Amino acid sequence: MDVTVKTALISVSDKTGVVDFAKALAQMGVRIISTGGTAAKLSGAGVEVVSIDAVTGFPEMMDGRVKTLHPRIHGALLGLRDKSQHVEAMTEHGIEPIDLVCVNLYPFEATVARADCTFEDAIENIDIGGPSMIRSASKNHKFVAVVTDPGQYAQVIEQMRNNNGALSASLRSDLARAAFALTAAYDAAIARYLNAKAGVEFPNRISIALTQETVLRYGENPHQSAALYKLPTSGEPSVCNGRLLEGGTEISFNNLLDANAAFELVKEFDDPAAVVVKHLNPCGCAIDDDINIAYRKAYEGDVVSAFGGIIAVNRNVDVELAQTIMESYGRFGKALGASGFFAEVIISPRFEEDAVEIIRTLKTWGSRVRLIETGPIDRTKLDTSEFDVRCIIGGLLLQKRDLVGWEPEVVTCPTQTKPTPEQLEDLRMAWLVAKHTKSNTIILAKNKRILGVGAGQMNRVESGLLAMKQAGEEARGAVMASDAFFPFPDNVENAAEAGIAAIVQPGGSKKDPEVIAAADAHGIAMIFTGKRHFKH
Incomplete structure (x- = not known):
């Protein structure tokens, strides 16, 4: 009517x-x-x-x-x-x-x-x-x-x-x-x-007000419908609050999950940093005084997994960086045996206009690349009131976000061998990468870049073996990070065999004395952070 x-x-x-x-x-x-x-x-x-x-x-x-x-x-x-x-x-x-x-x-x-x-x-x-x-x-x-x-x-x-x-x-x-x-x-x-x-952290009733941003092509799989919803109050620099500048193909559900994972990791670093993410896990990460070098080091960490991945940098993308990213295969991939390179999404605080044009015109690799501009990264604007929300059938699990990073004031070193300043910097980077990698997690790093990632395995030993296999001979002199404590000395023994020089882990296991003794027996420096970073 x-x-x-x-x-x-x-x-x-x-x-x-x-x-x-x-x-x-x-x-x-x-x-x-x-x-x-x-x-x-x-x-x-x-x-x-x-x-x-x-x-x-x-x-x-x-x-x-x-x-x-x-x-x-x-x-x-x-x-x-x-x-x-x-x-x-x-x-x-x-x-x-x-x-x-x-x-x-x-x-x-x-x-x-x-x-x-x-x-x-x-x-x-x-x-x-x-x-x-x-x-x-x-x-x-x-x-x-x-x-x-x-x-x-x-x-x-x-x-x-x-x-x-x-x-x-x-x-x-x-x-x-x-x-x-x-x-x-x-x-x-x-x-x-x-x-x-x-001061009520978890009230008896909670309503989460979201506004639809866009309907997506589909969800994790083509038979699942999906949409992106946005919290209206969050002003934190993020993928959700970012601006899509370029994209020949509509951004997908999986793209957004991976882009969020990549950007949240790169936000951890004050130094120029680059991250490459594939299936929610970092396959490359590096820091350097020069963002171009940081990107190259991150890409070289795993050129095979980087194909079709998500790239995040914490510096503006200028012409030089755009050229470096888009020609990754031509400059580095061939020498490293990669079959090609293509990035699904590139995330940056800002893209210079000429850089966007370069990405747009390099059709061999750039015809489908989506660009997300987030605005300046400011860790003082992290939304501490926002929940980390996980869905289970019939309900939601809410927890406070894991905003704990590297805390040098609480780090302890129980071993006879102490890490060098260079190793300590690598340990810090590896620890932050472990925070953003699916548990069980082992990360290997050297010279401010990730060498090996063992993620999402049912036991920590297997994660360690995967990371060491990926690093190969480069593992000698590298550092290791574990997102949770070692329940047994086995990971330390394997690390010693691979030539690992230093380890960072939360500590707190009943077997800590045996783990420390194993590290001392092999001259490995070990530091405890006192906090774990499970990421299920």
């Missing part, structure tokens, strides 16, 4: 486009009721409005806290036009129906995001009348249209113009569903803020 819009109520905090919207309604003969600042803006633009107090018979009061909470407003929204008792009640009490409500809410999230926001500021930016009108109109969308976003204005006006001032049941239903999602997200943001203020 179509509903002709004869009366509209407009009361918005975000006034983007509202004057043009109101003018278009007025040109179609719609009577407009408005409140406070919105009424002043519309009147000032020449739109004839009826003030809210002329409808309710009461002035706006209590600093604007009370203005629309009145039967002549909510009765006008909730009354069923096809039910005689409702129509009679409206007539008896002088309630005239409202056919369209245009409301958006006080900017609560923007307010609490300000560094100078006080608790009183936050409370005053909790909208009451707006959500109440939205819910009333949405409940009665059989007869009332509810517009909550400036992005909806054009569609509403177009349909009214093409339909003699009427809106379809289908559009009213779409608008109502969007409106209920808005109020749910709004309440979730308020609850999150109040819980944080009260």
